[in-house]
Amino acid sequence: MKASAFSYARATSVGNALELLAAYGDGAKVLSGGQSLMPAMNLRLISPELLVDIGDLGELRGVELVGGMLRIGALTRHVELLNSPEIAKHAPLLSEAIAHVAHPAIRNKGTLGGSLAHADPASELPACMLALSTAIVVRGQTGERRIAAKDFFTGIYQTALAADELLVAVELPVAQKDSVHFFHEFARRHGDYAIIGFAAQAIVRGGMFADLRIALFAVGDRPVLADVTARLTGVAITPALLSDAAAALAEELDPQEDQQASVAMRRHLAKVLLVRGVSALLDRPELSGVLA
Numbered sequence: 492m493k494a495s496a497f498s499y500a501r502a503t504s505v506g507n508a509l510e511l512l513a514a515y516g517d518g519a520k521v522l523s524g525g526q527s528l529m530p531a532m533n534l535r536l537i538s539p540e541l542l543v544d545i546g547d548l549g550e551l552r553g554v555e556l557v558g559g560m561l562r563i564g565a566l567t568r569h570v571e572l573l574n575s576p577e578i579a580k581h582a583p584l585l586s587e588a589i590a591h592v593a594h595p596a597i598r599n600k601g602t603l604g605g606s607l608a609h610a611d612p613a614s615e616l617p618a619c620m621l622a623l624s625t626a627i628v629v630r631g632q633t634g635e636r637r638i639a640a641k642d643f644f645t646g647i648y649q650t651a652l653a654a655d656e657l658l659v660a661v662e663l664p665v666a667q668k669d670s671v672h673f674f675h676e677f678a679r680r681h682g683d684y685a686i687i688g689f690a691a692q693a694i695v696r697g698g699m700f701a702d703l704r705i706a707l708f709a710v711g712d713r714p715v716l717a718d719v720t721a722r723l724t725g726v727a728i729t730p731a732l733l734s735d736a737a738a739a740l741a742e743e744l745d746p747q748e749d750q751q752a753s754v755a756m757r758r759h760l761a762k763v764l765l766v767r768g769v770s771a772l773l774d775r776p777e778l779s780g781v782l783a
C-alpha cells in the first residue's frame with residue numbers, strides 16, 4: 492500500500508518547524524528518520540496532511556557534556572549513539588541497549604527523538620530513559636519545558652508531547668564512580684522488538700545498592716519503573732530476599748498477552764531478569780540460582 496497524499500515541508504529552523512506545527516495542529520507530523528512514521532503512513536494507519544521534515548536542523552543533533560549532565564540532541568541517530576565515546580563513558584547503559592534496537596539499516600536512519608516520540612512500549616530507549624532519570628526537553632512556540640521520563644510516556648504510542656511541540660533533546664546525569672548497569676531483553680531474534688526487556692542503573696557501595704532504578708519494557712502500554720527496588724536498596728541481599736522481590740515484581744506488573752507471550756510467561760521472564768540483573772549488578776553469581 493502507499494501513503495495517502497500529503498504535503499511536505501523541510502523546516503529551515505526550529506522556529507520554522509514550530510510555526511508549521513502550530514499552523515497545522517493535529518494535521519501535521521514531524522519527520523525525523525522516518526523508520527516508524529513512513530511504514531505507518533504506507534499502511535494508512537495515519538494520514539497526516541503535512542510532514543514537517545526536521546532532518547536539516549543540525550542544532551538538534553549531537554552529544555555534549557554540560558555541567559555533569561549529558562545532553563543528547565533529538566536528531567542524533569541510533570548509530571551515532573552506538574558509536575559515541577561520550578555515551579560509552581557517561582551512559583554505558585544506553586550504548587548497550589542501542590545495539591538491540593532493530594538492524595543496522597534502521598539504526599543508520601532512526602533517531603533518539605523519533606524513538607521516544609513514537610513511544611512503542613516494546614522499545615528499548617524509552618525504558619533506558621526511565622532507568623537513567625532522564626529529562627525529556629520539548630519546545631513549543633512559548634518556550635521549553637522539561638518532562639521527567641517517567642511522566643513522558645502516557646500510553647501505547649502516547650506521550651506528554653503536544654501536537655505543536657518538538658522533542659529537542661534529552662538530559663541525563665552522567666554515571667558516577669560507583670555506577671553499574673545491566674541491560675537484557677528476550678527477543679525471538681536479535682534486533683526484533685523485545686518479548687520483555689530490563690534496563691537497570693545502580694550505585695553499589697559496600698556490596699549494597701545505594702540507589703537502584705529498574706525499568707521494564709514490553710510489559711504493558713508503556714515502560715514501567717519497578718517499585719520493587721525499594722525492597723532491595725540499602726540492605727544486604729540474601730537469596731530469600733531476592734526470591735521474595737522477584738515474586739513481588741511479578742505481582743507488580745500488569746503485562747498483556749500477545750502473539751509473542753502469555754501474561755504468565757511475561758511475569759516469569761520478569762522474575763528471571765530481576766534475579767539475573769541483581770546478581771550481575773552486585774557481581775554475586777551465586778544469587779543467579781535463586782529461582783531454581
Ligand SMILES: Cc1cc2nc3c(=O)[nH]c(=O)nc-3n(C[C@H](O)[C@H](O)[C@H](O)COP(=O)(O)OP(=O)(O)OC[C@H]3O[C@@H](n4cnc5c(N)ncnc54)[C@H](O)[C@@H]3O)c2cc1C
Pocket residue numbers: 520521522523524525526527528529530565566591592593594597600601602603604605606608609611613614615616652656657658659682683684685
Ligand atoms: C523493521 C523495523 C524494526 C524495528 N525494530 C525496533 C526495535 O527493535 N526497537 C526499537 O526501539 N525500534 C525499532 N524500530 C523503530 C526504529 O527504531 C525507529 O527508528 C524509531 O522508532 C523512530 O525513529 P525515527 O527517527 O525513524 O522517527 P520517525 O519515524 O521519523 O518518527 C516517529 C514518530 O515520532 C514523531 N517524531 C519524530 N521525531 C520527533 C521530534 N523530534 N519531536 C516530536 N515528534 C517527533 C513522528 O512525528 C512520528 O510520529 C524498528 C523499525 C523497523 C522498520
